[in-house]
Amino acid sequence: MNMTMSLVRGSVFACALSFATAAAARANLPVKSFGHLADGREAHLYTLENAHGFRADISDYGGIVVRLLVPDRAGHLADVSLGFDDVAKYQKGSPFFGALIGRYGNRIAHGKFTLDGKEYTLPLNDHPGNIPCSLHGGPDGFDKQMWEAKPGTRHGHPSLTLTYVSKDGEAGYPGTLTAIVTYTVTDRDELRIDYQATTDKATPVNLTNHTYFNLRGEGNGTILNHMMTIRASHVTPVDVGLIPTGEIAPVAGTPLDFTSPHAIGERIGADNQQLKFAGGYDHNWVLDNQTGKMALAVTVYEPTSGRVMEVSTTEPGLQFYSGNFLDGTLIGKSGKAYVHRGALVLETQHYPDSPNHPNFPSTILRPGHTLRSTTVYRFSTK
DSSP states (O other), X not given: OHHHHHHHHHHHHHHHHHHHHHHHHHTTOOEEEEEEOTTSOEEEEEEEEOTTXXXXXXXXXXXXXXXXXXXXXXXOEEEOBOOOSSHXXXXXXXXXXXXXXXXXXXXXXXXXXXXXXXXXXXOOXXXXXXXXXXXXXXXXXXXXXXXXXXXXXXXXXXXXXXXXXXXXXXXXXXXXEEEEEEEEEOTXXXXXXXXEEEXXXXXXXXXXXXXXXXXXXXXXXXXXXXXXXXXXXXEEOBOTTSOBOSXXXXXXXXXXXXXXXXXXXXXXXXXXXXXXXXXXXXXXXXXXXXXXXXXXXXXXXXXXTOEEEEEEESSSEEEEXXXXXXXXXXXXXXXXXXXXXXXXXXXXXXXXXXXXXXXXXXXXXXXXXXXEEEEEEEEEEO
């Protein structure tokens, strides 16, 4: 009986890889196995690459950006994203390395919200300041799901479209939500992410990506020398539980002011209540662009390599996280330890805990409407 089940299971895995390989081949997109999940399902790794060698390796497990190869000013490629070399390691314990985040990116206070007069309760998976909340969709969010992958092209550029259907009641959220995310690598050394979602019941939605960047190369020291500019003159301050207070406050005169370029490490240890609550930067910036149209939000420059990353988005907010909880215990793809502040995360988003703050831009998606959002990470050198 066990042998028969093993043979059938092996046949299913072989067929899945065969279908994935065939689809990728039709789109001229390389694909390979990325190992097996604890339940035996096989994950795959798709490669999107342009003529310059700029390359993204993306998995159908969690929609994870596993590798991002970017040239420095001398033309040498390095992987600038943190992650692991096998899907099992992501399952074992990943702080959302490279993953698609949903149904709701960021925190919801106490895992509760009220929608159309009904209160909903979500699983709790984070306790900053010993105050519980639901973070990034809970313990079994979109980052831990297998997505249906469809290789293809977008305007002649290699792309990968991932689809996940989240059932009504999954992780406590109402409505069956269909999320479609397309990654595209362009000739301008861009990684473009297009998000789309529909639902059959009103539900909060906040989709984002959680790639950890180090422009010197993953596992290559800290990001404290990275120079950053954020086009945002306001933030949403947080309490000790890292939940927004509801206020929209100016950054002027504080260490959260990146309206002009500053090294990330320049003021990270300042005597500032917001930095103390978060143990560094872990806040939502209210972008100056609130039109819903694409606009530049962030520029990051790493002087040693010369790499520049520009983040443009249609979203109204941006979570900048400075790798505060990395502590050297995780060993990455290249065998290097991921040290404290060894990466930064720039999550384009609607604001945290928006369902509990009517003054924030709404994250409620209703039947008959389609959520559409785009973020582009563009790389260059100087």
